Amino acid sequence: MAMDFGGGEEIRFEIVGQAGVVTLTRPKALNALTAKMVHALAAALDAWEGDDAVRLVLVRGEGRAFCAGGDIMDVYRAGKAGERHVGFFGDEYRMNAQLARFPKPYVALIDGIVMGGGVGISAHGSHRVMTENAIVAMPEVGIGFFPDVGGSHVLSRLPGSFGMYMALTGNRVRYGDALAVGLATQAIRAESQQDLIDAFTASGEVDAVLSRFHADVPPETDAATFAAIERHFSQGSLESVLASLKAEAEAGDDFAAKTLATMLSRSPTSLKVTWRQISRGAGLSMDDCMRMEFRVLNRMLDGHDFYEGIRAALVDKGSTPVWNPPALEAVSDAAVEAYFAPLGERELAL
Template identity: 55%
Template sequence: MDFDGGDEVRFEHMGAAGVITMTRPQALNALNHRMVKAMSAALHHWEREANVALVVIKGEGRAFSAGGDLMAIYNGRENPPIEFFADEYRLNRQIERFRKPYIALIDGIVMGGGVGVSFHGSHRVLTENAQFAMPEVGIGFFPDVGGSHLLPDLADNFGMYLGLTGTRVKWGDALWSGLATHPVKSENLGALLEMLARNGEAEGVLRNFFTMPPRETPRDVWEKIDTWFGETSLHGIFAALEKNAGNTQADSLLATMRTKSPTSMRVTFHEIAQGLSRSMEDCMRMEFRIVSRMLAGHDFYEGIRAAIVDKGSKPHWKPGSIKEVSDSDVEAYFAPLPGGDLTF
């Protein structure tokens, strides 16, 4: 089947399943505009097709999808790709509202845009090879693609922790926090896909493959994370960690957070706090306001430069400290757009 995905995303009708396979393994299946539009077209088509009972999405190679195509964004900084983000956010909302089972088979790295095309679906299957992260604050950005809808719902303030630190988690923590719905051994994914396509039913099939993984984060550390990241302000989180100076976990988290973009940190805290009481659609409108401002700013491009263009160099954030980012600076990211909000 062809929905104009070219050689970057493949669409197949297998039995009762519509199957999406991202086919950019050399780029860790990073999403671009063509892939986003093709996926949206496929979902529109398959939602109406009576002989498609469910949709499965997966990636080729060692990554499910490591995010969006950051170099394309960096190279287009003179003419920011705002329409890419608009269509990507519409796709995220489309997946969240998809009326049939939408099953993501995550067998490797899943970050950024990859999270947006997987974790808003009904079933999130993670293997022992899966690594989830929303590391955007480290490149002067923020957890978008519905991060403001996904992260606040995680147990024990785990979403705030993930958003502010960019920590990678595996299938055990993903299950216990609520990110994953079904842990499945990597070696069983082929048989799982075959059975889904044959039966056209998700719950019963997935139950047969469920494997219970252990938590990767010890319970005592988990409880500390819940306490520290349950503070009512970003300054409160920093203060809570600083009060525990000498604690290995607290010291490590402080060191990590102090390398992130101060603006991104403040915006991300506010975004996650706001997302708790918003619908997916309202979250996407909020995120579109934020991304429109960040594409016109400094830190996002500086973060890409440091991480990808000049690999491993130190970013120079503007402003350089959290104390220099005022409440009014943060509020400006969330203000209505002069040209109007994202439409669906």
């Protein structure tokens, strides 16, 4: 039974058997989230929370992505025209917090790319099921932004400082590593997706079905590299992280050299703000993380690097961004702290 929550052609809602099934239907745009999709998903969660016919919610994406993030070109164009699209993010963050509170099983079936806003509509649910095609990343520091949509809550809680590593590099993770650190709760083979969906809709028994389909997959990263990630990224400051990487890079370590080079190509402001955001997120509730991220967001939309990062990545594709300030030393602690200052009457209302 199809239902309409106002998402138009961009997102589909159906009740199939015991399940509320959500399908993101913008495959050409890698299912990037629009304001319409955010509002519709929030409305569906509201409706299905109180509907006894829906025992679980299943979310999937059409095509080769689950969801590659938010549709940020609108934000870019608005910013260039002197307007700030704060509203889209406020609605998205409210929906992320709503999902984290959702009392029923919420299964994200991830068969392909999941980044940024896609992590926001999957990581806060009860189950993240990934296939061998899954690619997970929070690549925001590469576009002068920060890992929002609850990144401060999710990434700060991954073991072995793996979330800090993901946040500060933007590096991509495959399903074995995702399973090893808890970003994925289960792994399955891509060819068994339809059988899994059929079993969910028929029985409504989430854990029993998942245990039947779960494929045990080893991590892609070896134990020595996991240990190196923890050693470098558990340091007490961003400067110490970089010094730790630099020392091992100079001693000939390939992983440290590559990781350091990646970080040094990212926005210095983003790196400093992100380090503080993830560090603080570890001690905050999901709602407080979202309030903190909304404060940071407002300042990012007033800044330079976010627009420059989008220009380089999406407008003049493949060009090198020119960050301002250009170096980490030029980003003062006071400048970083200003991103986290209260917004007064403009705080995120949850």
